[in-house]
Amino acid sequence: MNILITNDDGIHAPALIPLERELSQLGRVTVVVPDRDQSATSHSLTLHRPLRIHRHDSGRFSIDGTPTDCVLIAYHGLLDHRPDLVVSGINHGPNMGEDVFYSGTVAAAIEGAMQGAPSIAASLAGREPNDFVDASHFVRRLSAEMLRRKFAGKRVLNVNLPPLPWSSILGVQLTRLGTRVYSDALIEKVDPRGRAYYWIGGQDPVWERQPGTDFSAVTEGYISVTPLALDLTDVQAVGEMRQWNLET
Ligand code: MN
Numbered sequence: 180m181n182i183l184i185t186n187d188d189g190i191h192a193p194a195l196i197p198l199e200r201e202l203s204q205l206g207r208v209t210v211v212v213p214d215r216d217q218s219a220t221s222h223s224l225t226l227h228r229p230l231r232i233h234r235h236d237s238g239r240f241s242i243d244g245t246p247t248d249c250v251l252i253a254y255h256g257l258l259d260h261r262p263d264l265v266v267s268g269i270n271h272g273p274n275m276g277e278d279v280f281y282s283g284t285v286a287a288a289i290e291g292a293m294q295g296a297p298s299i300a301a302s303l304a305g306r307e308p309n310d311f312v313d314a315s316h317f318v319r320r321l322s323a324e325m326l327r328r329k330f331a332g333k334r335v336l337n338v339n340l341p342p343l344p345w346s347s348i349l350g351v352q353l354t355r356l357g358t359r360v361y362s363d364a365l366i367e368k369v370d371p372r373g374r375a376y377y378w379i380g381g382q383d384p385v386w387e388r389q390p391g392t393d394f395s396a397v398t399e400g401y402i403s404v405t406p407l408a409l410d411l412t413d414v415q416a417v418g419e420m421r422q423w424n425l426e427t
Contacts, residue, residue, distance in 0.1 A: 180205055180206025180207065180263050180264070180326065181206055181207050181209070181258075181260045181261070181262045181263050181264075182202050182205060182206050182207065182208045182209070182262060182263065182264045182265075182266060182322070183208075183209050183211060183250070183253050183258070183262035183264070183265045183266070183291065183296070184198060184199060184202065184208060184209070184210045184211075184212070184266050184267075185210075185211055185212050185246055185249045185250055185253070185265065185266075185267050185287045185291075186212050186213075186246065186267055186268055186269075186270065186283075186284060186287070187213065187216070187217045187218050187219075187220060187245075187246040187267070187270065187282070187283025187284045187286075187287065188212075188216055188217075188218060188270060188271055188284075189212060189213045189214060189215045189216045189217065189241070190212050190213070190214055190215075190235070190239075190241040191215075192212070192271065193271065193308075193309070193310070193311055194268060194269035194270075194271065194303070194311040194314070194315065195210065195212065197310065197311045197312050197314075197315040198266070198268070198269055198301075198311065198315040198318060200315070201315040201316055201318065201319035202266060202315075202318070202319055202322060204319065205264075205319060205322060205323055205326070206263070207238075207260075208238060209238045209239075209240075209253065209257075209258060209262075210238060210239040210240065211240045211241075211242065211249045211250070211252065211253040211257060212240075212241055212242070212246075212249055213241065213242060213243070213244060213245065213246060213248075213249060213283075214233060214241040214242060214243050215243075217244075217245050217246055217283050218270070218272070218282075218283055218284075219281045219282065219283060220245045220246065220247075220283040220286070221280065221281055221282065221283060221286050222247050222286035222289065222290065223245050223247060223286075224245065224247055224248060224251070225244040225245060225248050230242055230243060230244045230248055230252065231243050232252065232257065240253075240257060245283060246267065246283040246284065246286055246287035246290075247283075247286055247287060247290045249287065250265065250287050250290040250291055250294065251290065251294075254294045261294075261295070261296070262291070262296045263296060263297075263326065264296055264297055264298070264299070264322055264325065264326055265287070265288060265290075265291025265292070265294075265296045265297075265298040265299070266288075266298070266299045266301065266318060266322060267284045267285070267287040267288040267291070267298065267299065267300045267301070268284050268299070268300060268301035268302055268318070268338075269301040269302065269303055269311055269314050269315065269318060269340075270282070270284040270300075270301065270302035270303065271302075271303060271306065271309070272302065272303070272304070272305075272306055273302055273303075273304035273305075273339055273384070273397070274300060274302040274337065274339060275302075275304070275339050275356065275357055275359075275384075275386070275392075275393040275394050275397065275403070276356050276357040276358055276359045276384070276386060276392070276393065276394060277356070277358070277359050278359065278384060279300075279337060279356065279407070282300070282302075284300050284301075284302060285300040285335070285337060285407075287300070288300035288335045288337070289335055289407070289409060291335075292333045292334060292335050292409060293333060293409065295333075297325050297326070297330050297331055297332075297334060297336075298334075298335045298336070299318065299321060299322060299325065299335070299336045299338060300335060300336070300337045300338065301314070301318045301338040301340070302337075302338065302339050302340070303339075303340050303342055304339045304340060304341055304342055304397045305341070305342025306342075306383075307342060309342065313345040314340045317338075317340065317402060318338065321336065321338065321404070333408075333409045334406060334407070334408065334409075335406070335407040335409070336404055336405070336406055336407070337356075337393070337403075337404070337405040337406075337407050338402065338403065338404050338405075339393055339396075339397050339402070339403045339405075340397075340402050340403075341397045341398075341400050341401065341402065343400060347400060348400060348401070348402060349399065349400045349401050350401055350402070351401060351402045351403075351404060352396040352401040352402070352403055352404070353404055353405075353406070354391060354392055354393045354395070354396045354403045354404065354405045355391055355392055355393070355405060356392065356393060356405055356407075357386050357387065357389060357392030357393050357394035357395065358386065358387045358389065358392070359384050359385070359386055359387075360384075360385040360386065360387060363379065363380075364379075364380050364382075365377055365378070365379060365380070366378040366380050386398075393405050
């Protein structure tokens with residue numbers, strides 16, 4: 180069994196060592212991650228400059244690129260085998276609802292699925308320091324189940340774990356993506372030469388309280404597992420648009 184670990188938090192992410200330790204019990208693990216924090220880089224590819232690969236100790240590589248670069252380089256050159264599973268994470272911070280569109284963690288898992296491997300994006304939904312040991316153990320159990328069930332196809336499991344002591348976690352819920360209340364802010368400042376500059380910021384995301392969503396599960400103390408489909412087609416819209424007058 181060949182497992183590729185990637186992330187968007189970079190080679191120094193605290194989750195990397197415990198996750199590697201757990202997944203090594205399932206098979207041969209290769210780590211290919213960005214050389215620094217690449218959070219919120221979504222599915223971007225580096226096309227306008229060369230990429231450098233740094234080889235660390237056995238089976239660990241860092242790249243001066245995005246999470247998607249890491250998966251592509253792993254598949255097309257770095258690995259001498261195709262991964263049977265791609266695990267992205269464990270991200271230090273939530274990736275729920277519409278935020279999956281910004282997430283480098285989720286994008287790397289989607290890239291793994293696009294390349295043909297079942298993939299998991301895992302996130303710890305809190306910012307406090309954490310040893311990621313229990314979270315890594317859960318990701319191993321989910322990975323083993325995903326492989327055992329031959330859950331193939333272009334599918335991604337998006338996992339968010341509540342930042343609670345393991346004994347307080349109530350279980351696992353299969354969820355759908357929640358809806359974010361947008362409160363993003365743009366902060367304007369002035370540089371020493373009098374020109375304006377901006378920070379995209381605001382507080383941590385706020386979510387609508389809807390039952391069955393990732394946000395609700397995590398808030399109530401459950402691990403959320405959301406299966407993601409890669410096909411974004413709005414089938415209902417196609418039906419409605421059949422009435423449109425688009426004759427040329
Ligand atoms: Mn991140």
